[in-house]
Structures are given as C-alpha cells and as structure tokens.
Amino acid sequence: MATITAAMVKDLREKTGAGMMDCKQALTETNGDIDAAVDWLRKKGLSKAAKKSGRVAAEGLIAAVTDGTKGVLVEVNSETDFVARNEQFQGLVKMIGQVALKAGADVEKIKAAKVGEYNVDRAIADAIATIGENMTLRRAAELSVSDGVVGSYVHGAVIDGLGKMGVIVALESTGKKDELAALARQIAMHVAASNPQALDAAGLDPVVVNREKDVMADKYRQQGKPDAMIAKIVESGLKTYYKE
Secondary structure, three states, X not given: OOOOOHHHHHHHHHHHOOOHHHHHHHHHHOOOOHHHHHHHHHHHXXXXXXXXXXXXXXXEEEEEEEEOOEEEEEEEEEOOHHHHOOHHHHHXXXXXXXXXXXXXXXXXXXXXXXXXXXXXXXXXXXXXXXXXXXXXXXXXXXXXXXXXXXXXXXXXXXXXXXXXXXXXXXEEOOOOHHHHHHHHHHHHHHHHHHOOOOOOHHHOOHHHHHHHHHHHHHHHHHOOOOHHHHHHHHHHHHHHHHHO
C-alpha cells in the first residue's frame, strides 16, 4: 500500500481541480498512481457531468475572436450568471473561441477539435465536473473576406473579447486595414445597439414581413378603413419598418 502524501494530493488537485478528499480517495483507490487517479476522478467527474446535463443552461458568455480577414463568435451557456464571472469558465469560453477560429462555426466540429490530449467536448465535461454547473456550447458563427478585415465588438465585456453580446462585421475592401478595422468596430457597436434583423429589406424573413403586414392591416381594418386605403397605408408602413 503506497503512502499518500500531502504533496501527492496537492499535485492531483492542481491537475484536476477536484476536491482534496476526492483526490485523497482517488490516490488511495489507485495505490498512489497519479495518472490512474486522474482517470478515476475523470470517470467520477464525467458521471457528475452527466447528472447535470438535464439542467437548463441559459446564462453564459459570448466570445468574439478575429484574426485579420476572419472572425468567429461562440456562445457557451451556463446555468447561472455567477459562473460567467468564474475565471475557469472564462478561460474555457476563450479557448473555445480560439479553436473555432480554426475549426469553423460547426458546433460538432468544434466539440471534436483537439485541445492538447483531449477534445473541446471533454474540456467542457471536465469544467462541468469541476465547477458544478451544466454548460453547453450552444452555437457559433463565422465571417471571412478575401481582402479587408473582420472587426468585432463585445457588449458588457467581463474580460477582453468575452461578454453578454457579441457582434462581428466583415468589410470587403482594399482600403487601409487600420481604418477598416475602426469602421468595422463602429458598425458592430451600432448593430449591438439597434439589433437589426437583416442587412437589407431583401434579407428579411418573408414570414416576419407577412406577420408585420397582417398586424398593420388588422389595426386599420378595425378602425373601419376601406381595403383600398389599408393597402396604401400598409405599403407606407412597411417602408418605415424596413428603415428601422
């Protein structure tokens, strides 16, 4: 039977982030083998993560990562806003953003991407076990240009590049990169403030437009307006809606 020292427990805690008593038990169960103890804790941790997977993760952070002509956004959810202020969670989200910059915006590809010995999905599961809350990589988006820049803005940033709302803007241009970057950031800030539904009127979802038309038409129909007048009022109202 190997002697379990305080130094061994400390080493295992630093490797895994698990509690002191759990580390001591893991070392006892594995006869002092650090690697085996890590696996023992991971199995236990993954079991904890599985139990938490049914809980709703509705808070979290957005990471915006750009590199010249390419940029990505990733959204990682947690159960509470408190976790969003956790440095380990912030590091996890930032790491996922960096991975997405190379892997692209496909969530499953991001999860499968390697980070050292393990993949992102494993890193999320380990964070769930250590922090004690369910977390999910909800979605990702990317933009790129052949020449120009991709700029970003994060609203309510907790640290650089991480916050509650993120926007990336791609500008295709042969202009000066520093000036383009400044403009892209300004546009991104405007997008964050105004929350537009599309780049232009043609890009709006037809279902949304038809719903807006029906609402306006019903409003004036109830006021007793004739159908011919309603059609003109709705047409004018849609122009205002498109501007907004």
